[in-house]
Amino acid sequence: MQKLINQQQMRSADVFTIKNLDISSIELMETASMAFVNEFVQEITAVETPIHILCGKGNNGADGLAIARLLQDKGYRAVAVYLVDFSEKETAEYQTNLNRLKDLWFPLTTVKTIADLKTLNDGVIIDAVLGSGLNKPLTGAYAELATFINGLNYQVIAVDTPTGFPAEGAFAKTDIFIKADLVICFQRPKINFFFPESAAALNRFRVVSIGLDEGFIEKQTSPYALLEQRDLKDLIQPRKSFTHKGTYGHALLIAGQRETMGAAILAAKGCLYGGAGLTTLSIPESGLTALNTALPEVMYLDRKELSGTAFAAEKFKIIAVGPGLGTDTTSADLLKNLLKLKVPMVIDADALHLLGNDESLRKQLTEGSILTPHMKEFDHLFGTHESWWARLQTAREKAVELKCVIVLKNQYTFIIDQLGKVIINPTGNPAMGQGGMGDVLTGLIASFAAQGYQSVEAAYAACFVHGLSGDQLAVTRVSVKASAVAEHIPEVVKGLTI
Structure with a gap:
């Protein structure tokens, strides 16, 4: 059986893997982004498909920036990146991957209000806004963003977790999420994916390995296991x-x-x-x-x-x-x-x-x-x-x-x-x-x-x-x-x- 762990334990697995394998956080992120892309290209095979990547300023957004670069390397010709600037804080990994895109003269659109997304054309949206980085319901600009994206009825593919959806624990029926057709999640499915209420946030999910230390994960204390x-x-x-x-x-x-x-x-x-x-x-x-x-x-x-x-x-x-x-x-x-x-x-x-x-x-x-x-x-x-x-x-x-x-x-x-x-x-x-x-x-x-x-x-x-x-x-x-x-x-x- 595959042990299922909570998000705090998953972050600990990240830290342990980085230390144990003597790699950097940005290198592990590159591995995760490549795993996402390898799965994504099985889902969206036409390289001319317009792809809109919404990136927050945390590590989920940093994944999105790396994914944009890797998709372009795979031959996807219509990739656009939208920098969701609703917060002053940003992670070092976000800034590193943003600089890599700027070095490539990649087209970037800063989103400070929903009006900055009004010209978003038909295509596929990659949700890399917050991932599992939020432990409270969406409010304010983030809730407005989720409502707007859901109203477009475009296909949405989320990176690891749909924005606003908690990985574990109870949530209210009134909570707002960016609704994903598909979630490509890292190393383990989230516990909440198995509840009927998850239908408000995702239709289906696939799990990709990103090289986290399996021995460490299996040693974690958790009452949840996935039958295999x-x-x-x-x-x-x-x-x-x-x-x-x-x-x-x-x-x-x-x-x-x-x-x-x-x-x-x-x-x-x-x-x-x-x-x-x-x-x-x-x-x-x-x-x-x-x-x-x-x-x-x-x-x-x-x-x-x-x-x-x-x-x-x-x-x-x-x-x-x-x-x-x-x-x-x-x-x-x-x-x-x-x-x-x-x-x-x-x-x-x-x-x-x-x-x-x-x-x-x-x-x-x-x-x-x-x-x-x-x-x-x-x-x-x-x-x-x-x-x-x-x-x-x-x-x-x-x-x-x-x-x-x-x-x-x-x-x-x-x-x-x-x-x-x-x-x-x-x-x-x-x-x-x-x-x-x-x-x-x-x-x-x-x-x-x-x-x-x-x-x-x-x-x-x-x-x-x-x-x-x-x-x-x-x-x-x-x-x-x-x-x-x-x-x-x-x-x-x-x-x-x-």
Whole structure:
């Protein structure tokens, strides 16, 4: 996993790298600017494209000045630089790179008011105004600049961070940013890029290495880590000779009502295609025909048996409950009885709603259980939140308090372990925005748990595989069905074992 660090730590990494490699700050800046340009030319291939580079007077602006020179060296013939002069302060690196441009007789426009940008023609804007150098909302001339640039509707590519957008921490819905189509960021993505609110500041981002000391970065204290495909390759092993259905565990899924049998079937699909040795689905008897028709490999357990004295929970490696379960008194009593078993469970959907209705039930959760809420379910459980940053901090606190894993679903899903560490899953895409995806994920988590993975491993492995299945299918599809995601899982898992 790739450790994600805050901006203060990133600045420390800059300082350490400069000292350890015995290079100057301006040399490291040149490396960063070249990394940006190498990515930029993959995005904007036509060298005749008008490029307008807005440069503040700090190091982000210094990057912009170096980028202008390097783009000209690459053959881009219509590069214009605008010096945003809203501050008296300037860094030494800014002045050095400005002098290099002046030595080349490069055309420069000083911007003291928005009126100085009125002649800005169509083209691409490179935002190198402030980057991560601001730790407060934009006001005054900077806010006016952001509003003006956003109103042009030109393509904007930001250097490291969109102007005004904080790298980490909460921010208000009313805050103003320069909206970037693309951010080319240095060495690590910013933590705030993974929150839905980031859509106000950027559409997408790419990360480029600028040669910072990776050993130093990985030694920093941080609760945030980005999941990588190599983590799954290290975790998921090929199936060995002489293994059998008993080797890969037995999962029990408790899901569905007469009107919501689809949720139960989808959860069972996730478990079955995820590779559990045995999958048993407990549904109302009215759904038995649908189950036998759709998934003959999945066994059936009468819902009535769950409350009987003959129910042997120990035969199952994991129990998952919730998809389509309902929230009536009967379902609430069922959940109460399951919690008395004192076994770890995967809890989703309606079962989460029932936990939110009764705080005493949350206190009965068995250590190692996995909760899989989306935003509304999370807030029903733990209270309303004004921002995703606040929601994530609550998730960290509650995971520690309950000794559970919390899978906080999002385009970039957050998996929070019992120590409050946050693992960010990068897979998944908007084509998966259809009903039933969460049901499949619940079944897949149960599948990995049945196969012997620890709770947090089962959670992050399932999230990665689930999202990757959707990513691969979305290459040729506008939308992706939950059933299709489930059925493609074996190919995804196979690819991770090669």
